[in-house]
Amino acid sequence: MRKDWKITILTPEFYTYGSMVIGGVLGDAGYSVALHKGFQNIPKSDVIFISLQSTIHLLKYRDPILKLPGYKILGGPVTHVPELALELLPVDMVLQGEGEVTVLKIMEELESTFQGNSTPKMKSENDLELVEKNPKIVKGTSSSLIRPIPLIPDDIGSESIRGANVYIETHRGCPGNCGFCQVPCFFGRKVRSRPAADIINEVRTFMEKGTQRIAISGGTGSLYGSPKFNQVDEQAFGSLLKEISNLTSPPNLTIPDIRVDMINDDILDSIRKYTNKWVYFGIESGSEKVLKHMKKGINLDEVRSAVESARKYGLKIAGSFIVAYPGEEEEDFQDTLDFADELMLDDYFISIAEPLPGTDLKDKIKQIPSDENALFIPGEKYKKYGLSVAEERALEFMLESYVYRSLPQPMTANLFKALLDEVKAQGKHIRTVTSLLIGCNSYK
Numbered sequence: 001m002r003k004d005w006k007i008t009i010l011t012p013e014f015y016t017y018g019s020m021v022i023g024g025v026l027g028d029a030g031y032s033v034a035l036h037k038g039f040q041n042i043p044k045s046d047v048i049f050i051s052l053q054s055t056i057h058l059l060k061y062r063d064p065i066l067k068l069p070g071y072k073i074l075g076g077p078v079t080h081v082p083e084l085a086l087e088l089l090p091v092d093m094v095l096q097g098e099g100e101v102t103v104l105k106i107m108e109e110l111e112s113t114f115q116g117n118s119t120p121k122m123k124s125e126n127d128l129e130l131v132e133k134n135p136k137i138v139k140g141t142s143s144s145l146i147r148p149i150p151l152i153p154d155d156i157g158s159e160s161i162r163g164a165n166v167y168i169e170t171h172r173g174c175p176g177n178c179g180f181c182q183v184p185c186f187f188g189r190k191v192r193s194r195p196a197a198d199i200i201n202e203v204r205t206f207m208e209k210g211t212q213r214i215a216i217s218g219g220t221g222s223l224y225g226s227p228k229f230n231q232v233d234e235q236a237f238g239s240l241l242k243e244i245s246n247l248t249s250p251p252n253l254t255i256p257d258i259r260v261d262m263i264n265d266d267i268l269d270s271i272r273k274y275t276n277k278w279v280y281f282g283i284e285s286g287s288e289k290v291l292k293h294m295k296k297g298i299n300l301d302e303v304r305s306a307v308e309s310a311r312k313y314g315l316k317i318a319g320s321f322i323v324a325y326p327g328e329e330e331e332d333f334q335d336t337l338d339f340a341d342e343l344m345l346d347d348y349f350i351s352i353a354e355p356l357p358g359t360d361l362k363d364k365i366k367q368i369p370s371d372e373n374a375l376f377i378p379g380e381k382y383k384k385y386g387l388s389v390a391e392e393r394a395l396e397f398m399l400e401s402y403v404y405r406s407l408p409q410p411m412t413a414n415l416f417k418a419l420l421d422e423v424k425a426q427g428k429h430i431r432t433v434t435s436l437l438i439g440c441n442s443y444k
């Protein structure tokens, strides 16, 4: 092992949990490894692992990444279509999928072929599974999820990812089949859970390093410990939450996403007792037809019933919704507004449908000509803002959501501007991603 090699794990915007995990694996194996956020003052490195979350990062950070010295290996969700990632960002290697096991094999390979050059080289591919026989694309091996403690940066306490310092993984995989989601494509539909003792130990270490607010993640949260396909284990879930909240205190523990059909009284009671008392349901649409297009596997009555049950336990309820999904007509959108009005949630998260690599949504959008794609059709309702139909729906829903909530908020000029900016940013981002993935013309 070349302990004199310097390895950097680079994340452009925030310390991703995956990058900390890979750092922990490499550090545990004896490598000298550092985590680095952003492109300023990057330490001199022989090997750089770059973790990118979004397809758009392939364009946004292309120039600074190409200028980095050292052997560059790309990982993270952008590797789901590795050929595209490599085409847009010609790094030395793309590591697709789960990296904990494969990252050590890659290092061994680099070492075995090192000839005293200043930069390591990959010359053969013993033991590495290649994608499409491309020596630059290595497929990650599924991990047992038993692994060393992550490499935690000293400033982790100043991170804020949707309010949490860190999202800690409790399990991987989701039996759901939602057409817009990368979780089942990336991790499969079978749930693999980490040992509770490992998670608790990790939470304790994060807190010793200054973490205060923790969110737990893993597809749909209540599936931790799931014994069988589509089944929850309320005891495993409840006892995990209890032990984590003993360390964090309940107000500092969040469980972000839950399916409306993966709850029961014990699960809701555990969320009430051990977390900040918020539950986040993926509702997505108020149209049964669109829910079917999304392959969401839930219906509106299940949503109604979940919301009613969560209220019984005194929980605050947030719902996430997606607008302009392929097949959503104006009347479906109106049904969604009506449904939001009926539910009167405590908060709403509204997004325009974004085609992510590897998803059914991406394939669906690929089949739609751009002049029939709501993101590329000029809207009529808010003409003076130059929005597409998709952006107009997102804006209208966001505006209405301040009326349809348990505690309505007045619409001020500043709030309106913030919402308008948000839909424009979403629209621009998704148009760029769509153009990259499927070659649509840009909406003018």
Ligand code: SF4
Binding pocket: 174, 175, 176, 177, 178, 181, 182, 183, 184, 218, 219, 220, 257, 259, 282
């Ligand atoms: S239930 Fe959630 S995690 Fe599972 S596939 Fe659907 S959106 Fe993804």
